[in-house]
Amino acid sequence: MTDEDSTKNQILESAYELFVERGYRGSSMRDIAKHAGIKAASIYNHFENKEQIFEAVFIDRHPMFRILEVLDSIKGESAEDLLTNAVNRLNREFRNEPALLNLFFVELVEMDGKHVPRAIKTNFPTDSNFIKQIYEKKSEIRDIPIPVLIRSLIGTIFANIIFNWFIGESSSKRWGSTAELTDVLLRGILK
């Protein structure tokens, strides 16, 4: 709100963009400062050290919460509609901003996952509109605990994105479309 906050937010935004693009060790304090329009030494008026910048970015921009936020805006007449829309919408979200998962990968690789518990504790949602909608359509789905359902759903998205990265764009058609993967999620493998 004050000018001080504004500079701090510019540092956070700058750090987020660079961490996501080049990783933690690949983004220097000078890079972050320059991108925020100040000199490196000035960062230390707002953060004690580099790692505290990362921690603040990670808690603020954790992809998990973005995912749950997007899920809450999904609508659908039937359970099938709802789940299909969720997969398609999240897929689109990640295709537009693949960086969303990068922040998480950077944390796993360079920070050894040590900030995860605090991020969860700080901003885990207490209620969810999406889960409420699933409950309303409970008669259409098998007797699966809701957390397992959510996890399978997010897992399908994750797997979709990562697998595309994995095999590269060239040969992606051979490995099936999003619709085909959604079908397996909805109806399973076995007859």
Add this chain to the structure above:
Amino acid sequence: MTDEDSTKNQILESAYELFVERGYRGSSMRDIAKHAGIKAASIYNHFENKEQIFEAVFIDRHPMFRILEVLDSIKGESAEDLLTNAVNRLNREFRNEPALLNLFFVELVEMDGKHVPRAIKTNFPTDSNFIKQIYEKKSEIRDIPIPVLIRSLIGTIFANIIFNWFIGESSSKRWGSTAELTDVLLRGILK
């Protein structure tokens, strides 16, 4: 085979362990050399530069090929057995060596995925015992293209591992067991 190869292999092994643990930029040439029992300058007798070490490690140890290798050793009487065993076995594999996926994450974040196409081209398997077994039990499964099936299977594993990382070990029980996730993979969400 010769002494020269032996040193080269020690550099590769050393680099693999360090890249997986600390990332690319977090592992210095001096670190890699020391861990291999030589001095940093000597590395340049075997590799032109640091990135070529990474490329060699990535192609040699790509987790995708380890996954396909493990799948080939899976046995099962029915399709359900086969797929359940596959999930459990791969899960165990990753639990013992979570580093397997780290190499891939490092490549995505720090190398922008540029080595992936070459790794695929160099050692993609032409036939697979696992896929052969799936074909034999085709009457038990729905009419899904085999690549889609494999992708869904690997996706379930990926999602399982990553989700556990994501939420931390503490609250993992609330989000469902491996058996529950396998059930969704086999029979789907809808009634």
Add this chain to the structure above:
DNA sequence: CCTACCGATCGGTAGG
């Protein structure tokens, strides 16, 4: 395979 060294860059501090 080594010692010795290069210029560049790193995170962070002093002092105003």
Add this chain to the structure above:
DNA sequence: CCTACCGATCGGTAGG
């Protein structure tokens, strides 16, 4: 918020 600077470390080379 800045300039100026610290010691440490980086990838890589020269030369033997």
